[in-house]
Amino acid sequence: MTRRRDFMKTLGAAAVGYALPRRARSLDRGAPLGKLNRIGLELYSVRDAMHKDPEGTLAAVRAMGYSDVELLWSFGNFGRTTEQVRASLDHEGLRAPSAHISPIILFVGWERSLEIAHRLGHEYLIVPSFPEETRSLDDWREWADRFNAAGAVARRAGIWLAFHNEPDHMTPIDGKVPYDVFVERTDPKVVRLQLDVGNMVIGGGDPFAYLQRYRDRYWSFHLKDVVADRSHDTVLGTGTVDFKRLLAAIPDVDRKFCYVEQEGQEDPLGSARKDCEFLKKLEF
Numbered sequence: 320m321t322r323r324r325d326f327m328k329t330l331g332a333a334a335v336g337y338a339l340p341r342r343a344r345s346l347d348r349g350a351p352l353g354k355l356n357r358i359g360l361e362l363y364s365v366r367d368a369m370h371k372d373p374e375g376t377l378a379a380v381r382a383m384g385y386s387d388v389e390l391l392w393s394f395g396n397f398g399r400t401t402e403q404v405r406a407s408l409d410h411e412g413l414r415a416p417s418a419h420i421s422p423i424i425l426f427v428g429w430e431r432s433l434e435i436a437h438r439l440g441h442e443y444l445i446v447p448s449f450p451e452e453t454r455s456l457d458d459w460r461e462w463a464d465r466f467n468a469a470g471a472v473a474r475r476a477g478i479w480l481a482f483h484n485e486p487d488h489m490t491p492i493d494g495k496v497p498y499d500v501f502v503e504r505t506d507p508k509v510v511r512l513q514l515d516v517g518n519m520v521i522g523g524g525d526p527f528a529y530l531q532r533y534r535d536r537y538w539s540f541h542l543k544d545v546v547a548d549r550s551h552d553t554v555l556g557t558g559t560v561d562f563k564r565l566l567a568a569i570p571d572v573d574r575k576f577c578y579v580e581q582e583g584q585e586d587p588l589g590s591a592r593k594d595c596e597f598l599k600k601l602e603f
Contacts, residue, residue, distance in 0.1 A: 352602035359387030359578035390418035417443035463504035470509030483513040486522030517543025
């Protein structure tokens with residue numbers, strides 16, 4: 320998820336090699352190729368529909384074949400109470416393994432938020448980005464320290480705190496990539512990561528290289544394709560990202576959460592349907 324403004328930057332270098340892919344391993348054993356056992360949708364993709372008719376939209380999402388959704392606490396769960404959200408999920412047979420949250424929650428009401436996470440069935444609370452005032456590397460280091468403290472509290476409550484990447488997180492500050500500074504300062508025992516593949520590409524990073532570098536840190540993914548001129552995202556399978564290779568490169572992919580996300584499409588529900596159909600057919 321971007322900060323809802325244009326972050327369109329240059330694409331990184333071509334993807335580097337990353338271990339023996341799942342396809343090759345499977346063929347060596349004579350076993351069938353892998354497929355995603357669950358497919359999720361980040362609800363930002365259908366935000367307008369959710370504002371107008373949350374229950375109807377969730378029913379439509381489930382009918383498309385999605386099994387999981389990622390909630391948006393940062394949108395107030397579209398004006399619904401925790402109890403209403405829980406009831407809607409149960410009614411549609413949807414799971415919500417995670418939610419995007421405001422970073423302010425780490426300072427105010429964090430333990431109460433962890434209780435709410437349990438009630439909604441979350442395993443992860445994920446901060447998508449930081450306020451615009453976060454401009455220096457020291458700011459990023461302070462956020463990392465805060466994540467370590469809040470993440471330790473979350474682990475004691477059985478929840479994981481995680482961080483999601485935006486395109487501008489790859490823009491160097493004083494010669495260093497702030498995202499790298501943050502990741503290297505956070506404690507992997509209490510903080511995990513969500514890789515937004517499209518945001519990484521748009522920001523000039525290489526998602527395959529980051530999977531190689533931080534392979535044990537990524538436990539959640541935003542599957543987002545990018546058009547050839549790198550200006551915006553597009554329906555899965557119509558852009559430049561090699562999703563077969565990507566999914567094959569994710570260690571223990573069946574234990575992790577993969578969410579479709581598109582941000583600026585003209586027909587959000589139609590695009591979400593095409594995205595789900597693409598992933599249901601994809602073998603890797």
